[in-house]
Amino acid sequence: MTATTTPAARRAPSRKGLFVPFILLATLVVLWSAAWFWVRDRAAREMDAWLAAEAAAGRTWTCADRSITGYPFRIELRCASLAFARADSRFTLGPITAVVQVYQPRQGILEASGPFHVEQGDLTGDVTWGSLNASFHGASEGFVRASLVVDALKGTVRGGGQPDIAFEAPHLEAHGRPTPGRFASDGAVDLSLRVAKARIPLIDPFVGNTDPTDIDLDATVNRATTLRTGAVARELDAWRRAGGSLDIALLSLAKGNRRVQAHGSLDIDSAHRPQGQIDLRAAGVEAIVGQIMGQRFGAEKGALIGNLVGQFLGGGRRARAEAEPDAPPRGDPALKALPPLRLTDGRLMLGPFPIPNVDLPPLY
Numbered sequence: 001m002t003a004t005t006t007p008a009a010r011r012a013p014s015r016k017g018l019f020v021p022f023i024l025l026a027t028l029v030v031l032w033s034a035a036w037f038w039v040r041d042r043a044a045r046e047m048d049a050w051l052a053a054e055a056a057a058g059r060t061w062t063c064a065d066r067s068i069t070g071y072p073f074r075i076e077l078r079c080a081s082l083a084f085a086r087a088d089s090r091f092t093l094g095p096i097t098a099v100v101q102v103y104q105p106r107q108g109i110l111e112a113s114g115p116f117h118v119e120q121g122d123l124t125g126d127v128t129w130g131s132l133n134a135s136f137h138g139a140s141e142g143f144v145r146a147s148l149v150v151d152a153l154k155g156t157v158r159g160g161g162q163p164d165i166a167f168e169a170p171h172l173e174a175h176g177r178p179t180p181g182r183f184a185s186d187g188a189v190d191l192s193l194r195v196a197k198a199r200i201p202l203i204d205p206f207v208g209n210t211d212p213t214d215i216d217l218d219a220t221v222n223r224a225t226t227l228r229t230g231a232v233a234r235e236l237d238a239w240r241r242a243g244g245s246l247d248i249a250l251l252s253l254a255k256g257n258r259r260v261q262a263h264g265s266l267d268i269d270s271a272h273r274p275q276g277q278i279d280l281r282a283a284g285v286e287a288i289v290g291q292i293m294g295q296r297f298g299a300e301k302g303a304l305i306g307n308l309v310g311q312f313l314g315g316g317r318r319a320r321a322e323a324e325p326d327a328p329p330r331g332d333p334a335l336k337a338l339p340p341l342r343l344t345d346g347r348l349m350l351g352p353f354p355i356p357n358v359d360l361p362p363l364y
Contacts, residue, residue, distance in 0.1 A: 032072060039102060040068050043075055059086045059229060075100045082112075088231045091118040106138035116155075120232065127155035141184075142225075145177040169198040179220055187225030187242075193217040211256030218249045233364035240268040248278065258284040261335060266343065272362040277342045281335040 051061055063079035070076035077098040084091050094113040101107065114128040130152030137144040154168040172195045179188035197212035204210045223244035227235050245267040253260045264278035339351025348355045 036071055036102065040071075040075060043077075044068055047077075054229075057230075060084070070099065073102055075102060086231065088233065089118065089120040091116065108136045108138075110134040110136075121160075123157060123159040125155060125157045127153065129153045142178055145175065147173070147175045149173045163202060165200065165202050167198060167200045169195050171196040172198075183225075187223045189221045189224040191217070191219050191221060207255055207258050209256045209258065211258075213253060213255040216250065216252040219251075220247045220249065221245075222247065236268065236364050237272070240272075244268070245276075251278075256284075258282070259335065262341070264340075268363060269345075271346070272364050273343075273346050273360045274363065275343050275345075277340050279340050280338040282338050283334045283336070 054061055060083075062083040063077075064082075065078075065080040067078045068075060069078070079096050082093040082096050093116050096110065096112040099109045099111075110133070112132045112134075114132075116125075116127040118125045118127075129150050132148070132150045134146070134148045136146045150169075150172045152170060153172050155166070157165040157167075173193075175192045177190050179186070179190050182188040193215065194217075195213075195215040198215060199212050201210070203213075221244070223239055223242040226239050226242045226244065229235075245265055247265050248263050251260075251262040253262075260280060260282045262278045262280050264276060266274055266276035266278070269275040339353075342349040343360060346360045348358045348360060
């Protein structure tokens with residue numbers, strides 16, 4: 001005899017389980033949203049606290065029409081304009097956007113629009129650009145690297161009783177990182193700067209052509225961690241007293257057929273002037289020396305001195321080649337060694353000769 005099937009036994013299985021993933025997803029969205037708004041509010045509070053601390057120290061930052069957006073995965077700070085002021089300087093900057101990923105809070109990206117206007121003492125500067133992007137990768141004990149890339153850069157520096165300095169460059173990029181093995185002990189930071197096709201009309205007469213200049217710099221700033229956002233004079237003097245210096249591993253300038261490579265070290269003397277020595281190698285050396293010496297002795301005598309220096313350096317190269325025929329070449333054979341460039345007691349010296357009409361004023 002077959003058992004009779006009850007209505008309860010014939011009931012269809014429950015479909016509640018089908019809704020569990022959607023319930024979990026909704027719960028996750030709610031929790032994530034609550035967390036994002038908490039992070040945003042905390043970022044706003046910390047920013048307000050930092051601005052208050054800066055104001056108490058005499059540094060005023062103004063972020064016009066500040067907003068914090070970016071939900072759900074980013075924190076985006078936007079300012080319609082940014083202004084900074086303290087006793088010795090001030091600047092204004094166009095719209096900026098700073099972005100941080102919620103899951104990578106120590107990595108940030110900054111985009112800024114011009115114009116940029118800065119005032120430092122009796123100097124003023126105005127700069128514009130096509131695009132500006134900066135990035136920062138932080139770490140628990142400092143930072144990993146920082147970068148800046150600018151296209152279509154153009155600007156002018158005025159004041160200080162000197163002629164206006166106009167400049168422009170299609171492309172500029174700068175990078176910084178802690179010097180391996182020396183950041184913790186010496187506060188050393190490696191810097192790399194690349195500028196393509198820069199034009200600075202003020203230097204054209206000294207070099208003898210109007211071609212654009214390519215600039216490459218690799219250097220290390222020692223005691224960089226002593227520098228803060230205080231007044232320039234105070235920060236530079238603290239850096240000087242801490243033993244700060246700039247070690248130039250390579251500075252390369254190429255302007256038409258004039259090329260210079262340099263390395264050396266610079267710091268600040270007790271009178272607050274730059275001092276140090278830079279070793280130079282150059283191509284087109286006759287024209288370079290002729291232009292420099294022509295400022296003091298006249299164009300004709302300057303050209304004669306330049307030719308004599310070129311022949312002397314060339315003769316030294318030939319003498320070495322004859323004495324050491326199997327010796328490997330030293331660097332680029334097109335570059336000739338120049339007398340060292342020395343900055344001492346407020347003077348700029350090329351070997352034993354002071355460069356005319358050039359005095360090194362105090363930096364602060």
